[in-house]
Amino acid sequence: MRKLSILTTWKVVTEGMKKALWEDTVNLFHIEPDEAKKEVFLSAVAKRFRDFKTKLVSGWMTLRRKRTKSKKLTEGKEKENEEGEEKEKENEQGRVELPYEIWDHITEEDWEAFVAQKTTPKAVEKRTKAYISSSKKKFNHHMGPKTxxxxxxxxxxxxxxxxxxxxxxxxxxxxxxxxxxxxxxxxxxxxxxxxxxxxxxxxxxxxxxxxxxxxxxxxxxxxxxxxxxxxxxxxxxxxxxxxxxxxxxxxxxxxLGLKKAYGEEYSATRSSSISNASQDMERKMKSAIEELEKRMKNQFNAILEHMGLTSFDERNITPGDKLSQQDPETPRETPREVPGLIPNPPLLDPPT
Structure with a gap:
Protein backbone atom coordinates (compact mmCIF):
# COMPACT_ATOMS: atom_id res chain seq x y z
CA MET A 1 0.00 0.00 0.00
CA ARG A 2 1.20 3.47 -0.87
CA LYS A 3 1.77 5.97 1.95
CA LEU A 4 1.52 9.75 1.92
CA SER A 5 4.35 11.87 3.29
CA ILE A 6 3.53 13.74 6.50
CA LEU A 7 5.13 16.82 4.95
CA THR A 8 2.44 17.19 2.31
CA THR A 9 -1.21 18.26 2.47
CA TRP A 10 -4.24 16.66 0.85
CA LYS A 11 -4.78 19.71 -1.35
CA VAL A 12 -1.51 19.14 -3.20
CA VAL A 13 -1.88 15.37 -3.57
CA THR A 14 -2.00 14.71 -7.31
CA GLU A 15 -4.95 13.09 -9.05
CA GLY A 16 -2.61 10.30 -10.13
CA MET A 17 -1.74 9.52 -6.53
CA LYS A 18 -5.40 9.56 -5.51
CA LYS A 19 -6.20 7.18 -8.35
CA ALA A 20 -3.38 4.87 -7.26
CA LEU A 21 -4.63 4.84 -3.65
CA TRP A 22 -8.12 3.94 -4.85
CA GLU A 23 -6.90 1.19 -7.19
CA ASP A 24 -4.70 -0.31 -4.45
CA THR A 25 -7.71 -0.47 -2.14
CA VAL A 26 -9.97 -1.93 -4.84
CA ASN A 27 -7.48 -4.71 -5.56
CA LEU A 28 -6.71 -5.42 -1.90
CA PHE A 29 -10.32 -5.69 -0.71
CA HIS A 30 -11.90 -6.81 -4.01
CA ILE A 31 -14.20 -3.80 -4.24
CA GLU A 32 -16.38 -3.28 -7.29
CA PRO A 33 -15.08 -0.06 -8.94
CA ASP A 34 -17.61 2.75 -8.73
CA GLU A 35 -17.24 6.54 -8.91
CA ALA A 36 -19.57 7.15 -5.97
CA LYS A 37 -17.57 4.73 -3.81
CA LYS A 38 -14.35 6.38 -4.97
CA GLU A 39 -15.54 9.82 -3.84
CA VAL A 40 -16.50 8.51 -0.41
CA PHE A 41 -13.18 6.65 -0.14
CA LEU A 42 -11.10 9.73 -1.00
CA SER A 43 -13.06 11.83 1.49
CA ALA A 44 -12.33 9.24 4.18
CA VAL A 45 -8.63 9.12 3.27
CA ALA A 46 -8.39 12.92 3.42
CA LYS A 47 -9.94 12.96 6.88
CA ARG A 48 -7.79 10.11 8.17
CA PHE A 49 -4.67 11.82 6.80
CA ARG A 50 -5.48 15.10 8.56
CA ASP A 51 -6.35 13.28 11.78
CA PHE A 52 -3.09 11.34 11.70
CA LYS A 53 -1.00 14.51 11.44
CA THR A 54 -3.06 16.07 14.22
CA LYS A 55 -2.28 12.99 16.30
CA LEU A 56 1.44 13.50 15.73
CA VAL A 57 1.28 17.14 16.80
CA SER A 58 -0.89 16.62 19.89
CA GLY A 59 0.95 13.46 20.96
CA TRP A 60 4.59 14.51 20.57
CA MET A 61 4.59 18.31 20.37
CA THR A 62 1.74 19.87 22.36
CA LEU A 63 1.37 16.74 24.56
CA ARG A 64 -2.42 17.03 24.73
CA ARG A 65 -3.18 13.38 24.04
CA LYS A 66 -1.79 9.95 24.80
CA ARG A 67 0.93 8.72 22.48
CA THR A 68 0.92 5.51 20.50
CA LYS A 69 3.41 3.16 22.15
CA SER A 70 3.33 -0.07 20.12
CA LYS A 71 5.26 -0.68 16.96
CA LYS A 72 3.09 -0.34 13.85
CA LEU A 73 4.20 -3.06 11.45
CA THR A 74 3.86 -2.92 7.71
CA GLU A 75 3.40 -5.95 5.48
CA GLY A 76 6.42 -8.29 5.51
CA LYS A 77 7.84 -7.11 8.84
CA GLU A 78 6.18 -9.51 11.26
CA LYS A 79 9.50 -10.61 12.73
CA GLU A 80 9.98 -7.18 14.27
CA ASN A 81 7.57 -8.33 16.99
CA GLU A 82 10.56 -9.64 18.93
CA GLU A 83 12.23 -6.24 18.72
CA GLY A 84 8.97 -4.66 19.86
CA GLU A 85 9.12 -6.58 23.14
CA GLU A 86 12.60 -5.18 23.82
CA LYS A 87 11.38 -1.65 23.01
CA GLU A 88 8.50 -2.02 25.49
CA LYS A 89 11.04 -2.81 28.23
CA GLU A 90 12.91 0.37 27.29
CA ASN A 91 9.66 2.35 27.47
CA GLU A 92 9.06 1.11 31.00
CA GLN A 93 12.28 2.91 31.97
CA GLY A 94 10.84 6.23 30.77
CA ARG A 95 12.11 6.48 27.19
CA VAL A 96 9.62 7.96 24.71
CA GLU A 97 9.53 6.46 21.24
CA LEU A 98 9.37 8.95 18.41
CA PRO A 99 7.01 8.56 15.44
CA TYR A 100 9.70 7.38 13.03
CA GLU A 101 10.40 4.52 15.47
CA ILE A 102 6.74 3.52 15.50
CA TRP A 103 5.59 3.99 11.89
CA ASP A 104 7.83 2.56 9.18
CA HIS A 105 6.75 5.02 6.50
CA ILE A 106 8.04 8.00 8.56
CA THR A 107 11.76 8.67 8.38
CA GLU A 108 13.83 10.57 10.91
CA GLU A 109 14.44 13.34 8.37
CA ASP A 110 10.71 13.63 7.65
CA TRP A 111 9.96 13.90 11.35
CA GLU A 112 12.50 16.68 11.92
CA ALA A 113 11.13 18.58 8.93
CA PHE A 114 7.57 18.04 10.17
CA VAL A 115 8.45 19.46 13.61
CA ALA A 116 10.04 22.50 11.96
CA GLN A 117 6.94 22.91 9.77
CA LYS A 118 4.55 22.80 12.71
CA THR A 119 6.51 25.13 15.03
CA THR A 120 6.63 28.22 12.83
CA PRO A 121 4.90 31.31 14.32
CA LYS A 122 2.14 31.08 11.70
CA ALA A 123 1.49 27.39 12.43
CA VAL A 124 1.49 27.96 16.20
CA GLU A 125 -0.96 30.88 15.87
CA LYS A 126 -3.28 28.81 13.66
CA ARG A 127 -3.12 25.86 16.08
CA THR A 128 -3.85 28.11 19.07
CA LYS A 129 -6.96 29.54 17.41
CA ALA A 130 -8.17 26.05 16.53
CA TYR A 131 -7.58 24.87 20.11
CA ILE A 132 -9.56 27.80 21.56
CA SER A 133 -12.38 27.13 19.10
CA SER A 134 -12.51 23.40 19.88
CA SER A 135 -12.48 24.09 23.63
CA LYS A 136 -15.81 25.89 23.22
CA LYS A 137 -17.54 22.74 22.02
CA LYS A 138 -20.46 21.91 24.26
CA PHE A 139 -20.11 18.17 23.93
CA ASN A 140 -17.65 15.51 22.81
CA HIS A 141 -18.12 11.82 22.18
CA HIS A 142 -15.94 9.28 23.97
CA MET A 143 -16.20 6.32 21.60
CA GLY A 144 -12.60 6.55 20.43
CA PRO A 145 -12.15 4.99 17.00
CA LYS A 146 -15.33 2.91 17.33
CA THR A 147 -18.43 3.55 15.26
CA LEU A 256 -23.75 10.91 5.11
CA GLY A 257 -26.39 13.56 4.56
CA LEU A 258 -29.96 13.70 5.79
CA LYS A 259 -31.36 12.28 2.56
CA LYS A 260 -29.08 9.23 2.77
CA ALA A 261 -29.76 8.77 6.47
CA TYR A 262 -33.56 9.06 6.35
CA GLY A 263 -34.48 8.46 2.70
CA GLU A 264 -38.08 9.08 1.64
CA GLU A 265 -39.12 10.01 5.18
CA TYR A 266 -36.81 13.05 5.11
CA SER A 267 -37.86 13.98 1.56
CA ALA A 268 -41.55 13.97 2.55
CA THR A 269 -40.84 16.02 5.68
CA ARG A 270 -38.75 18.49 3.70
CA SER A 271 -41.44 18.88 1.03
CA SER A 272 -44.01 19.58 3.74
CA SER A 273 -41.69 22.12 5.35
CA ILE A 274 -41.13 23.88 2.01
CA SER A 275 -44.89 24.02 1.41
CA ASN A 276 -45.52 25.46 4.86
CA ALA A 277 -42.70 27.96 4.39
CA SER A 278 -44.17 29.02 1.04
CA GLN A 279 -47.60 29.60 2.57
CA ASP A 280 -46.06 31.50 5.46
CA MET A 281 -44.11 33.69 3.02
CA GLU A 282 -47.28 34.40 1.05
CA ARG A 283 -49.08 35.50 4.22
CA LYS A 284 -46.19 37.76 5.20
CA MET A 285 -46.09 39.38 1.74
CA LYS A 286 -49.84 40.01 1.80
CA SER A 287 -49.58 41.57 5.25
CA ALA A 288 -46.65 43.76 4.13
CA ILE A 289 -48.59 44.99 1.07
CA GLU A 290 -51.61 45.86 3.19
CA GLU A 291 -49.40 47.72 5.65
CA LEU A 292 -47.72 49.64 2.81
CA GLU A 293 -51.08 50.63 1.30
CA LYS A 294 -52.26 51.84 4.70
CA ARG A 295 -49.15 53.99 5.19
CA MET A 296 -49.45 55.45 1.67
CA LYS A 297 -53.10 56.26 2.27
CA ASN A 298 -52.33 58.06 5.52
CA GLN A 299 -49.58 60.08 3.86
CA PHE A 300 -51.81 61.12 0.94
CA ASN A 301 -54.63 62.04 3.34
CA ALA A 302 -52.27 64.28 5.28
CA ILE A 303 -51.21 66.04 2.05
CA LEU A 304 -54.82 66.48 0.90
CA GLU A 305 -55.86 67.81 4.30
CA HIS A 306 -53.02 70.33 4.17
CA MET A 307 -54.26 71.48 0.73
CA GLY A 308 -57.84 71.75 1.95
CA LEU A 309 -59.08 68.90 -0.21
CA THR A 310 -61.24 65.92 0.67
CA SER A 311 -59.43 62.81 1.86
CA PHE A 312 -59.34 59.41 0.14
CA ASP A 313 -61.59 58.01 2.85
CA GLU A 314 -64.33 60.47 1.90
CA ARG A 315 -63.83 59.70 -1.77
CA ASN A 316 -63.79 55.97 -1.00
CA ILE A 317 -60.70 55.33 -3.13
CA THR A 318 -57.10 54.34 -2.45
CA PRO A 319 -53.87 55.85 -3.81
CA GLY A 320 -53.29 54.79 -7.39
CA ASP A 321 -56.96 53.94 -7.96
CA LYS A 322 -58.21 57.45 -8.93
CA LEU A 323 -57.93 56.90 -12.65
CA SER A 324 -59.25 53.35 -12.51
CA GLN A 325 -62.33 54.40 -10.51
CA GLN A 326 -63.23 57.42 -12.72
CA ASP A 327 -66.45 57.00 -14.62
CA PRO A 328 -65.47 56.42 -18.27
CA GLU A 329 -68.57 58.33 -19.46
CA THR A 330 -67.64 61.45 -17.49
CA PRO A 331 -65.76 63.82 -19.81
CA ARG A 332 -62.31 64.78 -18.63
CA GLU A 333 -61.59 68.40 -17.93
CA THR A 334 -59.69 70.26 -20.61
CA PRO A 335 -56.55 71.77 -19.13
CA ARG A 336 -56.71 75.55 -18.95
CA GLU A 337 -54.13 77.64 -20.75
CA VAL A 338 -51.81 79.53 -18.50
CA PRO A 339 -50.57 82.88 -19.83
CA GLY A 340 -46.88 82.92 -20.60
CA LEU A 341 -46.63 79.19 -21.30
CA ILE A 342 -45.87 77.87 -24.74
CA PRO A 343 -48.64 75.55 -25.88
CA ASN A 344 -47.82 72.01 -26.82
CA PRO A 345 -46.91 71.76 -30.53
CA PRO A 346 -49.46 69.95 -32.71
CA LEU A 347 -48.65 66.45 -33.74
CA LEU A 348 -47.47 66.34 -37.33
CA ASP A 349 -48.24 63.58 -39.72
CA PRO A 350 -45.12 61.67 -40.82
CA PRO A 351 -43.85 62.57 -44.31
CA THR A 352 -45.17 60.38 -47.09
Missing amino acids: YEQSRKECLEVDGFYPSISSSSGGTSSSTITTKKIDRVADWYCSLHSRDANGRRTISDPGTKKIADAVLGWKHKEVAGEFVPKANKDALYMVLGKDHDGRVKGKGGVR
Whole structure:
Protein backbone atom coordinates (compact mmCIF):
# COMPACT_ATOMS: atom_id res chain seq x y z
CA MET A 1 0.00 0.00 0.00
CA ARG A 2 1.20 3.47 -0.87
CA LYS A 3 1.77 5.97 1.95
CA LEU A 4 1.52 9.75 1.92
CA SER A 5 4.35 11.87 3.29
CA ILE A 6 3.53 13.74 6.50
CA LEU A 7 5.13 16.82 4.95
CA THR A 8 2.44 17.19 2.31
CA THR A 9 -1.21 18.26 2.47
CA TRP A 10 -4.24 16.66 0.85
CA LYS A 11 -4.78 19.71 -1.35
CA VAL A 12 -1.51 19.14 -3.20
CA VAL A 13 -1.88 15.37 -3.57
CA THR A 14 -2.00 14.71 -7.31
CA GLU A 15 -4.95 13.09 -9.05
CA GLY A 16 -2.61 10.30 -10.13
CA MET A 17 -1.74 9.52 -6.53
CA LYS A 18 -5.40 9.56 -5.51
CA LYS A 19 -6.20 7.18 -8.35
CA ALA A 20 -3.38 4.87 -7.26
CA LEU A 21 -4.63 4.84 -3.65
CA TRP A 22 -8.12 3.94 -4.85
CA GLU A 23 -6.90 1.19 -7.19
CA ASP A 24 -4.70 -0.31 -4.45
CA THR A 25 -7.71 -0.47 -2.14
CA VAL A 26 -9.97 -1.93 -4.84
CA ASN A 27 -7.48 -4.71 -5.56
CA LEU A 28 -6.71 -5.42 -1.90
CA PHE A 29 -10.32 -5.69 -0.71
CA HIS A 30 -11.90 -6.81 -4.01
CA ILE A 31 -14.20 -3.80 -4.24
CA GLU A 32 -16.38 -3.28 -7.29
CA PRO A 33 -15.08 -0.06 -8.94
CA ASP A 34 -17.61 2.75 -8.73
CA GLU A 35 -17.24 6.54 -8.91
CA ALA A 36 -19.57 7.15 -5.97
CA LYS A 37 -17.57 4.73 -3.81
CA LYS A 38 -14.35 6.38 -4.97
CA GLU A 39 -15.54 9.82 -3.84
CA VAL A 40 -16.50 8.51 -0.41
CA PHE A 41 -13.18 6.65 -0.14
CA LEU A 42 -11.10 9.73 -1.00
CA SER A 43 -13.06 11.83 1.49
CA ALA A 44 -12.33 9.24 4.18
CA VAL A 45 -8.63 9.12 3.27
CA ALA A 46 -8.39 12.92 3.42
CA LYS A 47 -9.94 12.96 6.88
CA ARG A 48 -7.79 10.11 8.17
CA PHE A 49 -4.67 11.82 6.80
CA ARG A 50 -5.48 15.10 8.56
CA ASP A 51 -6.35 13.28 11.78
CA PHE A 52 -3.09 11.34 11.70
CA LYS A 53 -1.00 14.51 11.44
CA THR A 54 -3.06 16.07 14.22
CA LYS A 55 -2.28 12.99 16.30
CA LEU A 56 1.44 13.50 15.73
CA VAL A 57 1.28 17.14 16.80
CA SER A 58 -0.89 16.62 19.89
CA GLY A 59 0.95 13.46 20.96
CA TRP A 60 4.59 14.51 20.57
CA MET A 61 4.59 18.31 20.37
CA THR A 62 1.74 19.87 22.36
CA LEU A 63 1.37 16.74 24.56
CA ARG A 64 -2.42 17.03 24.73
CA ARG A 65 -3.18 13.38 24.04
CA LYS A 66 -1.79 9.95 24.80
CA ARG A 67 0.93 8.72 22.48
CA THR A 68 0.92 5.51 20.50
CA LYS A 69 3.41 3.16 22.15
CA SER A 70 3.33 -0.07 20.12
CA LYS A 71 5.26 -0.68 16.96
CA LYS A 72 3.09 -0.34 13.85
CA LEU A 73 4.20 -3.06 11.45
CA THR A 74 3.86 -2.92 7.71
CA GLU A 75 3.40 -5.95 5.48
CA GLY A 76 6.42 -8.29 5.51
CA LYS A 77 7.84 -7.11 8.84
CA GLU A 78 6.18 -9.51 11.26
CA LYS A 79 9.50 -10.61 12.73
CA GLU A 80 9.98 -7.18 14.27
CA ASN A 81 7.57 -8.33 16.99
CA GLU A 82 10.56 -9.64 18.93
CA GLU A 83 12.23 -6.24 18.72
CA GLY A 84 8.97 -4.66 19.86
CA GLU A 85 9.12 -6.58 23.14
CA GLU A 86 12.60 -5.18 23.82
CA LYS A 87 11.38 -1.65 23.01
CA GLU A 88 8.50 -2.02 25.49
CA LYS A 89 11.04 -2.81 28.23
CA GLU A 90 12.91 0.37 27.29
CA ASN A 91 9.66 2.35 27.47
CA GLU A 92 9.06 1.11 31.00
CA GLN A 93 12.28 2.91 31.97
CA GLY A 94 10.84 6.23 30.77
CA ARG A 95 12.11 6.48 27.19
CA VAL A 96 9.62 7.96 24.71
CA GLU A 97 9.53 6.46 21.24
CA LEU A 98 9.37 8.95 18.41
CA PRO A 99 7.01 8.56 15.44
CA TYR A 100 9.70 7.38 13.03
CA GLU A 101 10.40 4.52 15.47
CA ILE A 102 6.74 3.52 15.50
CA TRP A 103 5.59 3.99 11.89
CA ASP A 104 7.83 2.56 9.18
CA HIS A 105 6.75 5.02 6.50
CA ILE A 106 8.04 8.00 8.56
CA THR A 107 11.76 8.67 8.38
CA GLU A 108 13.83 10.57 10.91
CA GLU A 109 14.44 13.34 8.37
CA ASP A 110 10.71 13.63 7.65
CA TRP A 111 9.96 13.90 11.35
CA GLU A 112 12.50 16.68 11.92
CA ALA A 113 11.13 18.58 8.93
CA PHE A 114 7.57 18.04 10.17
CA VAL A 115 8.45 19.46 13.61
CA ALA A 116 10.04 22.50 11.96
CA GLN A 117 6.94 22.91 9.77
CA LYS A 118 4.55 22.80 12.71
CA THR A 119 6.51 25.13 15.03
CA THR A 120 6.63 28.22 12.83
CA PRO A 121 4.90 31.31 14.32
CA LYS A 122 2.14 31.08 11.70
CA ALA A 123 1.49 27.39 12.43
CA VAL A 124 1.49 27.96 16.20
CA GLU A 125 -0.96 30.88 15.87
CA LYS A 126 -3.28 28.81 13.66
CA ARG A 127 -3.12 25.86 16.08
CA THR A 128 -3.85 28.11 19.07
CA LYS A 129 -6.96 29.54 17.41
CA ALA A 130 -8.17 26.05 16.53
CA TYR A 131 -7.58 24.87 20.11
CA ILE A 132 -9.56 27.80 21.56
CA SER A 133 -12.38 27.13 19.10
CA SER A 134 -12.51 23.40 19.88
CA SER A 135 -12.48 24.09 23.63
CA LYS A 136 -15.81 25.89 23.22
CA LYS A 137 -17.54 22.74 22.02
CA LYS A 138 -20.46 21.91 24.26
CA PHE A 139 -20.11 18.17 23.93
CA ASN A 140 -17.65 15.51 22.81
CA HIS A 141 -18.12 11.82 22.18
CA HIS A 142 -15.94 9.28 23.97
CA MET A 143 -16.20 6.32 21.60
CA GLY A 144 -12.60 6.55 20.43
CA PRO A 145 -12.15 4.99 17.00
CA LYS A 146 -15.33 2.91 17.33
CA THR A 147 -18.43 3.55 15.26
CA TYR A 148 -21.84 4.24 16.78
CA GLU A 149 -22.88 0.68 15.93
CA GLN A 150 -19.85 -0.83 17.66
CA SER A 151 -20.30 1.39 20.70
CA ARG A 152 -24.02 0.55 20.86
CA LYS A 153 -23.29 -3.15 21.27
CA GLU A 154 -21.23 -2.41 24.40
CA CYS A 155 -23.86 -0.03 25.77
CA LEU A 156 -26.63 -2.61 25.36
CA GLU A 157 -24.60 -5.10 27.40
CA VAL A 158 -24.60 -2.74 30.39
CA ASP A 159 -27.87 -3.24 32.25
CA GLY A 160 -29.99 -0.09 32.40
CA PHE A 161 -27.50 2.12 30.58
CA TYR A 162 -28.91 2.33 27.05
CA PRO A 163 -31.99 4.62 27.13
CA SER A 164 -35.18 2.57 27.18
CA ILE A 165 -38.85 3.27 26.59
CA SER A 166 -41.34 2.05 29.19
CA SER A 167 -45.00 1.61 28.30
CA SER A 168 -47.91 0.24 30.30
CA SER A 169 -49.50 -3.04 29.29
CA GLY A 170 -52.76 -4.68 30.26
CA GLY A 171 -55.31 -3.07 32.51
CA THR A 172 -53.05 -2.16 35.42
CA SER A 173 -50.72 0.81 35.46
CA SER A 174 -48.15 -1.17 37.46
CA SER A 175 -47.64 -3.59 34.57
CA THR A 176 -45.06 -2.14 32.17
CA ILE A 177 -42.99 -3.31 29.23
CA THR A 178 -39.51 -1.91 28.79
CA THR A 179 -38.24 -1.82 25.23
CA LYS A 180 -35.05 -0.57 23.63
CA LYS A 181 -35.60 1.82 20.76
CA ILE A 182 -32.49 1.91 18.59
CA ASP A 183 -32.12 5.42 17.19
CA ARG A 184 -29.53 8.13 16.80
CA VAL A 185 -30.70 9.98 19.93
CA ALA A 186 -29.94 7.03 22.22
CA ASP A 187 -26.64 6.31 20.44
CA TRP A 188 -25.58 9.95 20.72
CA TYR A 189 -26.52 10.06 24.41
CA CYS A 190 -24.40 6.98 25.18
CA SER A 191 -21.42 8.38 23.26
CA LEU A 192 -21.15 11.32 25.70
CA HIS A 193 -20.22 9.01 28.58
CA SER A 194 -16.66 8.28 29.63
CA ARG A 195 -15.43 5.98 32.40
CA ASP A 196 -14.49 7.26 35.83
CA ALA A 197 -11.80 5.87 38.12
CA ASN A 198 -14.08 2.99 39.10
CA GLY A 199 -14.89 2.10 35.52
CA ARG A 200 -18.44 3.42 35.66
CA ARG A 201 -19.87 5.30 32.71
CA THR A 202 -20.53 8.93 33.54
CA ILE A 203 -20.69 12.44 32.07
CA SER A 204 -18.15 14.51 33.97
CA ASP A 205 -18.63 17.90 32.31
CA PRO A 206 -21.59 19.87 33.79
CA GLY A 207 -22.34 21.62 30.48
CA THR A 208 -22.46 18.31 28.62
CA LYS A 209 -24.61 16.81 31.37
CA LYS A 210 -27.09 19.67 31.00
CA ILE A 211 -27.40 19.07 27.25
CA ALA A 212 -27.76 15.31 27.73
CA ASP A 213 -30.53 15.83 30.30
CA ALA A 214 -32.34 18.19 27.91
CA VAL A 215 -32.22 15.53 25.17
CA LEU A 216 -33.60 12.91 27.56
CA GLY A 217 -36.35 15.36 28.50
CA TRP A 218 -37.55 15.44 24.89
CA LYS A 219 -37.33 11.64 24.77
CA HIS A 220 -39.65 11.47 27.79
CA LYS A 221 -42.07 13.80 25.98
CA GLU A 222 -41.94 11.42 23.02
CA VAL A 223 -42.85 8.49 25.28
CA ALA A 224 -45.72 10.49 26.82
CA GLY A 225 -47.06 11.33 23.37
CA GLU A 226 -46.41 15.07 23.80
CA PHE A 227 -43.84 15.11 21.00
CA VAL A 228 -43.84 13.18 17.72
CA PRO A 229 -40.47 13.09 15.91
CA LYS A 230 -40.41 13.23 12.11
CA ALA A 231 -37.24 12.10 10.31
CA ASN A 232 -34.37 14.20 11.70
CA LYS A 233 -36.68 16.47 13.70
CA ASP A 234 -36.25 14.49 16.88
CA ALA A 235 -34.93 15.20 20.38
CA LEU A 236 -31.47 16.11 19.07
CA TYR A 237 -32.98 18.55 16.60
CA MET A 238 -35.02 20.23 19.35
CA VAL A 239 -31.97 20.71 21.61
CA LEU A 240 -29.03 21.19 19.21
CA GLY A 241 -30.77 22.56 16.12
CA LYS A 242 -30.55 21.40 12.53
CA ASP A 243 -27.78 19.15 11.24
CA HIS A 244 -25.03 20.41 8.98
CA ASP A 245 -25.01 19.20 5.39
CA GLY A 246 -23.16 15.90 5.14
CA ARG A 247 -22.81 15.52 8.92
CA VAL A 248 -25.76 13.95 10.69
CA LYS A 249 -25.40 13.87 14.48
CA GLY A 250 -25.50 10.40 15.98
CA LYS A 251 -24.95 8.65 12.63
CA GLY A 252 -21.25 8.94 11.80
CA GLY A 253 -19.93 7.98 8.40
CA VAL A 254 -18.48 10.01 5.55
CA ARG A 255 -20.69 12.21 3.35
CA LEU A 256 -23.75 10.91 5.11
CA GLY A 257 -26.39 13.56 4.56
CA LEU A 258 -29.96 13.70 5.79
CA LYS A 259 -31.36 12.28 2.56
CA LYS A 260 -29.08 9.23 2.77
CA ALA A 261 -29.76 8.77 6.47
CA TYR A 262 -33.56 9.06 6.35
CA GLY A 263 -34.48 8.46 2.70
CA GLU A 264 -38.08 9.08 1.64
CA GLU A 265 -39.12 10.01 5.18
CA TYR A 266 -36.81 13.05 5.11
CA SER A 267 -37.86 13.98 1.56
CA ALA A 268 -41.55 13.97 2.55
CA THR A 269 -40.84 16.02 5.68
CA ARG A 270 -38.75 18.49 3.70
CA SER A 271 -41.44 18.88 1.03
CA SER A 272 -44.01 19.58 3.74
CA SER A 273 -41.69 22.12 5.35
CA ILE A 274 -41.13 23.88 2.01
CA SER A 275 -44.89 24.02 1.41
CA ASN A 276 -45.52 25.46 4.86
CA ALA A 277 -42.70 27.96 4.39
CA SER A 278 -44.17 29.02 1.04
CA GLN A 279 -47.60 29.60 2.57
CA ASP A 280 -46.06 31.50 5.46
CA MET A 281 -44.11 33.69 3.02
CA GLU A 282 -47.28 34.40 1.05
CA ARG A 283 -49.08 35.50 4.22
CA LYS A 284 -46.19 37.76 5.20
CA MET A 285 -46.09 39.38 1.74
CA LYS A 286 -49.84 40.01 1.80
CA SER A 287 -49.58 41.57 5.25
CA ALA A 288 -46.65 43.76 4.13
CA ILE A 289 -48.59 44.99 1.07
CA GLU A 290 -51.61 45.86 3.19
CA GLU A 291 -49.40 47.72 5.65
CA LEU A 292 -47.72 49.64 2.81
CA GLU A 293 -51.08 50.63 1.30
CA LYS A 294 -52.26 51.84 4.70
CA ARG A 295 -49.15 53.99 5.19
CA MET A 296 -49.45 55.45 1.67
CA LYS A 297 -53.10 56.26 2.27
CA ASN A 298 -52.33 58.06 5.52
CA GLN A 299 -49.58 60.08 3.86
CA PHE A 300 -51.81 61.12 0.94
CA ASN A 301 -54.63 62.04 3.34
CA ALA A 302 -52.27 64.28 5.28
CA ILE A 303 -51.21 66.04 2.05
CA LEU A 304 -54.82 66.48 0.90
CA GLU A 305 -55.86 67.81 4.30
CA HIS A 306 -53.02 70.33 4.17
CA MET A 307 -54.26 71.48 0.73
CA GLY A 308 -57.84 71.75 1.95
CA LEU A 309 -59.08 68.90 -0.21
CA THR A 310 -61.24 65.92 0.67
CA SER A 311 -59.43 62.81 1.86
CA PHE A 312 -59.34 59.41 0.14
CA ASP A 313 -61.59 58.01 2.85
CA GLU A 314 -64.33 60.47 1.90
CA ARG A 315 -63.83 59.70 -1.77
CA ASN A 316 -63.79 55.97 -1.00
CA ILE A 317 -60.70 55.33 -3.13
CA THR A 318 -57.10 54.34 -2.45
CA PRO A 319 -53.87 55.85 -3.81
CA GLY A 320 -53.29 54.79 -7.39
CA ASP A 321 -56.96 53.94 -7.96
CA LYS A 322 -58.21 57.45 -8.93
CA LEU A 323 -57.93 56.90 -12.65
CA SER A 324 -59.25 53.35 -12.51
CA GLN A 325 -62.33 54.40 -10.51
CA GLN A 326 -63.23 57.42 -12.72
CA ASP A 327 -66.45 57.00 -14.62
CA PRO A 328 -65.47 56.42 -18.27
CA GLU A 329 -68.57 58.33 -19.46
CA THR A 330 -67.64 61.45 -17.49
CA PRO A 331 -65.76 63.82 -19.81
CA ARG A 332 -62.31 64.78 -18.63
CA GLU A 333 -61.59 68.40 -17.93
CA THR A 334 -59.69 70.26 -20.61
CA PRO A 335 -56.55 71.77 -19.13
CA ARG A 336 -56.71 75.55 -18.95
CA GLU A 337 -54.13 77.64 -20.75
CA VAL A 338 -51.81 79.53 -18.50
CA PRO A 339 -50.57 82.88 -19.83
CA GLY A 340 -46.88 82.92 -20.60
CA LEU A 341 -46.63 79.19 -21.30
CA ILE A 342 -45.87 77.87 -24.74
CA PRO A 343 -48.64 75.55 -25.88
CA ASN A 344 -47.82 72.01 -26.82
CA PRO A 345 -46.91 71.76 -30.53
CA PRO A 346 -49.46 69.95 -32.71
CA LEU A 347 -48.65 66.45 -33.74
CA LEU A 348 -47.47 66.34 -37.33
CA ASP A 349 -48.24 63.58 -39.72
CA PRO A 350 -45.12 61.67 -40.82
CA PRO A 351 -43.85 62.57 -44.31
CA THR A 352 -45.17 60.38 -47.09
